[in-house]
Amino acid sequence: MNDMLKLRNEIDEVDKKLKELFEYRMDLVLKIAEYKKKNGIPVYDPAREEEKLSQLKNSLADKKNADAVVELFSQIMAISRRAQYAAINSADDLGFTAVDEFEAGDDTVIAYYGETGSFTEQAMLEYFDGKGKGIPMGTFEEVMEALKNNKADYGVLPIENSSTGTLSDIFDLLAEYDNYIIGEHVVAINHILWGLPDAELSDIKRVYSHRQGLLQCSNFLKKYPHWELVEGGSTAGAAKKVSMENDITQAAIASRRAGETYGLKILKPSIHNEEHNQTRFIIISNKRNYIRNAKRISICFVLPHKSGALYHMLSHFIHNNINLTKIESRPIKGQAFRYRFFIDFEGSLEDLEVKNALLSIKKEALEMKILGSYVPVPNSN
Numbered sequence: 001m002n003d004m005l006k007l008r009n010e011i012d013e014v015d016k017k018l019k020e021l022f023e024y025r026m027d028l029v030l031k032i033a034e035y036k037k038k039n040g041i042p043v044y045d046p047a048r049e050e051e052k053l054s055q056l057k058n059s060l061a062d063k064k065n066a067d068a069v070v071e072l073f074s075q076i077m078a079i080s081r082r083a084q085y086a087a088i089n090s091a092d093d094l095g096f097t098a099v100d101e102f103e104a105g106d107d108t109v110i111a112y113y114g115e116t117g118s119f120t121e122q123a124m125l126e127y128f129d130g131k132g133k134g135i136p137m138g139t140f141e142e143v144m145e146a147l148k149n150n151k152a153d154y155g156v157l158p159i160e161n162s163s164t165g166t167l168s169d170i171f172d173l174l175a176e177y178d179n180y181i182i183g184e185h186v187v188a189i190n191h192i193l194w195g196l197p198d199a200e201l202s203d204i205k206r207v208y209s210h211r212q213g214l215l216q217c218s219n220f221l222k223k224y225p226h227w228e229l230v231e232g233g234s235t236a237g238a239a240k241k242v243s244m245e246n247d248i249t250q251a252a253i254a255s256r257r258a259g260e261t262y263g264l265k266i267l268k269p270s271i272h273n274e275e276h277n278q279t280r281f282i283i284i285s286n287k288r289n290y291i292r293n294a295k296r297i298s299i300c301f302v303l304p305h306k307s308g309a310l311y312h313m314l315s316h317f318i319h320n321n322i323n324l325t326k327i328e329s330r331p332i333k334g335q336a337f338r339y340r341f342f343i344d345f346e347g348s349l350e351d352l353e354v355k356n357a358l359l360s361i362k363k364e365a366l367e368m369k370i371l372g373s374y375v376p377v378p379n380s381n
């Protein structure tokens, strides 16, 4: 027998013992689960886990294995928690209810950002298949308020553009309001420069649009440095303004639907920077419901201000084998250089792995909110 074979035989012996010990440990873990269930004790006990890890680390004969031991036992404890959640079965509730579908009929009221003809209205019409009664809202916040005050059943808001990135205001509003993401929809955005029926490109002195419209067409606008760019309202609102004010020197960047709705003329088509300009919209509700088995979840959390806090938080995703699709951070109002993290990941609120990760994060974070669970648009993020 050669040397390696001999060593491998020894490893086999060690693994056999480890396996037996692991099975023995899991039996103990399940007995503890029984006790916790009977006495209403939560599964996750971070103080106990912290104490165990430092004890194991400090008692090592050879400190070079310290990080490996922490990693190994963090995994073992995550596996143990998962087994306990399975045994106890939803004693710790995430507070969301699964439904088979979201109903939308002719009486359903949907608050959307912008005016008739806005891209958000288009997202609403496509998502709800033309059903429901859309009510336009002048600001993102008004959409949130309409849900809060039960003036609307659903809301539709833009959240991310393929060329300009996320709309940070929406993240702040999601953290602030008790409204939840129940769906998403992606719309191809084609920006057109619109003027009055008699206007020519050479007449233009001022261009109106939403901030996003101006940003997404920045390369085209750079060619006309003498134009005054005015941001405010939605793209459709800008088209309406140009039509109403009847000034030949004014133009708007807006969608085809908006320009046609307000009787304008195309001065220049397809002026956006990126050929495949797309915006992702979210559908929101004030109820904590989600489509059963929806495979995307969004959360946000605030961490204690200490080193390694984010690393530790992310380890809950790693140890539960959860794939993150997006991470963002936003400054917390009134707290200089402190951040709230926003994470999207794959999984269903019914998965034990997801439950394990979320309940652990909830326990460790200063605050944690599940922003919703929904069916993702393929390849949207």
Ligand SMILES: C=C(O[C@@H]1C=C(C(=O)O)C=C[C@H]1O)C(=O)O
Binding pocket: 029, 032, 043, 044, 045, 046, 048, 049, 052, 076, 077, 078, 080, 081, 084
């Ligand atoms: C097994 C328990 O449940 C969880 C798992 C732990 C472990 O695997 O050692 C420790 C603490 C708890 O988070 C326990 O409470 O002891």
